[in-house]
Amino acid sequence: MQTLNWNDLQVFLAIAQTGQLSKAGQALRVDPTTMGRRLRRLEARLGATLFEQTRLGQVLTEAGEALLARVEPMAQAAAQIEDQGGPAAGLSGLLRISVSEGFGTWFLASRIAEFAAAHPALTIDLVASSGFLSPSKREADIAVTLSRPKAGPVIARKLSDYALTLYATPGYLDRVGPPRDPADLAHGHCLVGYVPDLLYAPELRYLDEVHPGLAPQLRLSSINAQHRLLASGGGIGVLPCFIGDADPALVAPLPQCRIVRSFWLVTHQDTHQLARIRAGRDWIDALVHRHRDLLLPR
Template sequence: MNWDDLRIIAAVRDEGTYAGASARLRIDETTVGRRLARIERSLGLRLFEAADGVRRPTRQCEMVLAHVQAMSAHADEIGRIRESLPGPVGRLRIASTNAVAEEVLAPRANEFLRVNPGLTLQFLTSSDNVKFSRWEADLAIRLRKPDKGDFAISKLAEVRLYFFEPINVGAGGPVTCAYPDELEGIPEMQFLRARRIRARCVTDNVRVIRTLIQSYQAAGVLPEYGSAELLADRRLRATLLPKRRDVWLLVQNHLKRDAATRATIDWLRGCFHDVSQGA
């Protein structure tokens, strides 16, 4: 059943004619008749009888309308919930890599949600890009700028990158970690190529690279977020890369002016600003 269809039943009962229901609901009179006939077929019930030019509800219709009235009351209550909550209200799906969600967003989500009780965030984490054309997410954080797409795109941040290597290592030197060939255009890979460093461990998972570096037998490039312990470790040498990694924000076009979306975008920008400031 469809809520709009149920509203038609109530309008015909209240107005007594298709024309009256049409004017009340601001839809075509023939549409009222067609949709009411469809409802009757679906329910297997006759809802109205014509008498003296007026559509009078049958006993079965009155039973249906009792439920419609209850549903209408519940809908009003739901509306009042929105009014009772301070700030923006909504549910937003944010797609990002695991590292961004774990290291940048999650540590700062609790405070944001606490001061915005009407908001719900759903984190979608994957190394694969969501398909915005299929509405798989409302916002997405990407580490490479998309070539094209039917969405709003803006630069979210520029992230510092560090090459970590052990100060003391055994014969043969450290095992160097790198990203897959399809990411050859990113600053991390450009740095390794410029140094003519041959990668012996290939992964797109920064946690794997970080774990290997913490063994003091491996080297690799990591973003600043999630690297505080490595930067403070005196057994490691950290070299700041000359180039930063651009971070891009994608937003569904129809949500650009939505209050909940705007609040969330401001929060996302604040998250990456905190990272750049070492907060």
């Protein structure tokens, strides 16, 4: 093992954790061709095939499983050594945070510069998209998800509840007529919502909770696109209050139609005590506590 290249072992570990060369390359910031070359070099030195190529990606062979059992403790030890500089040395390395599109765009993105300024040697990836990277597969260091993970080597706890309600522009309501109650939405209103078969989380199904049987006429896969459509006067739809209340172009015609969802803070059980991950987790905690009124307005 002494003759093996540690960089090649890191490549092997990333592929084992993500199951795909491309995802492993993204995590290490290495192109897939280089990843494949390093993997072949490692297999040649060991005289063993470490992965089987399947339709879904790379699957560990028996030899790969045996190597993984030896490499994971090495990687954990290396991460702990990296952390031993302590607060005086400052945080460094990469911190990747995966969040939902709306929370990332409207809540974290405008405030993350303060965290970056406090840790100038730390590189921060804020992945705000329709879907989540997985801490259990080491795709992200921290994830803010819409539900508690049901399995995997992760530590999860509720970060906060947040409220949603219906929004539209005054111009739209003047043109169509304001709804007096949720049942009015079924008649003459242009409802805006998600594309049902492209939902990345069941918690994003809102309209049926407002009134049974409601379905969107204009369906968009992005919450930011839905917001832009509503703000242009194109319809009426559900937004998180931290998005809708922040836009002076929008009003909430039925504030009694309040939906509550939850954010969960998720980290990998093997890395949640690393200094950079603790710092990111504590910052998100403090930020949410400080701005709780935006998530759950009275």
